Amino acid sequence: MKIDPNSPGDLSAQIAAAIRDAIIGGDLIVDERLPSEAELADNFNVSRPTVREALKRLAAQSLIRTQRGAFGGAFVNRLSYQDAYNQHITTSTLLLGMNGVSFDTACEARFALERACATLSAERRLPDHLATMRAEIVRQAQPGLSDEAFCASDVALHRALVDGAGNPVMSYQLAGAVEAMQPLMNMITFTARDRAEIVRLHTSIADAAEARDGMAVSDALVELEAYTKALAQSVFAARAQNTATGSSAS
Template sequence: MLIKPAMNLEQVSPKKVSDFIFDRLEEAIILKEFMSDEQLPSERDLATIFNASRITVREALARLESLGLVEKRVGAKGGTFVLPITRNSHLRNRDEMRRNWDSMIEVFEYRMVVEPGAAYLAAQRIKKEELQQLRDYVTASIEPDCTREAFRSIDVRIHLSVAKASGNAYFDHAVRQIRTKINPALDLMPYSDRVKVNNYEAHRDLIAALEAGDADRSRDIMYRHIEHSAEAIRARVFADESFED
């Protein structure tokens, strides 16, 4: 007799269009696709892009503003501008992150499987121009004038680029999802020359392994890199001192 597996059906609630617009814009800001002080498209343009009303767009922008991700500026050069996420880090305090720590652990576990796997495939499939782009990112990350926001942006681009170089759209999508969840925590981490050097060395070693086509080494380097990142975040969240540098 064939036994049918139990179906895991869950209730869902209809998503408002403004929620969808908010999610897309928040992701783009968190992933640094819109940089600090960059102006978002106008309400009219966003309404066209999302095929929505300007009122709906305005609702989404208001939510972004309430989270300290954007601000509206008036005047001849007015509009909606992206704020440095680290400027409003006080809005994500340690208590909030502690309350959601079980969820963050799940993201860490997911990341420890996905990103090393993406690096493994990337070592076999990466193109010359993709390698050069990674070299450029890593070089820029160690420059003396690399600001905190620029450094965080470069870090995101490096990891997304490795995922894309895997040649697998599922890895690409998964790493975007991971970075959207984990970036707010990374944006709260201290920024110093030591942090820059540590990240530079890890990324430099990864590029060398990718260039050599060494899939096992690429996977292992990525695993150690993100394991160190998870440990640093946990130490920051549960330390006695505040998040301030």
């Protein structure tokens, strides 16, 4: 494992990248103990605090774990899909919130990815996935449900549809789409949406999944996407009108 000491990049980031590449490349295997901080400092010709910072970066990515005691140290971690989900959701939320991705772009990506699961989910969904979707539909129909709870229920329903595909790689890829994009879209559209219409569309999705009709699931998602984009357009138009009215008044 080598770094370029003359590179303008952060040395701790370079070290973290070198160790990460060794893990991904199989040079360091799961549960293997990494060299000590002193050994790594000698290997990379840097200070121990620089190595310590690199290890913190790797731990934050769940690539390594540390333990204390006589047999302690830093060890290559076995990354779980749940860890990956959480990191992916956080990253997607930051990208969408900070990089000015348009609503239509996020909506298009989110539904295109979800439709990729439609056929598999219709074929493979388990009774538990259907039960979750049905329970969330009942919950969404409750008149006193808060906007926050409705959004959480919305995410849970689509999460069940995605997980029904029985493919953890697809579930991971869709974690950001469903659990990051969807809440951000809900924040924009919640003032204009008709909950009864969303319940109807969600019921169509659940009915199609229960009938193992992947095409019907996909068609219902297309309809939901069109409705979501129409809601956003109405919200943005109202905002523009209010801005124009305010400017005229001043």
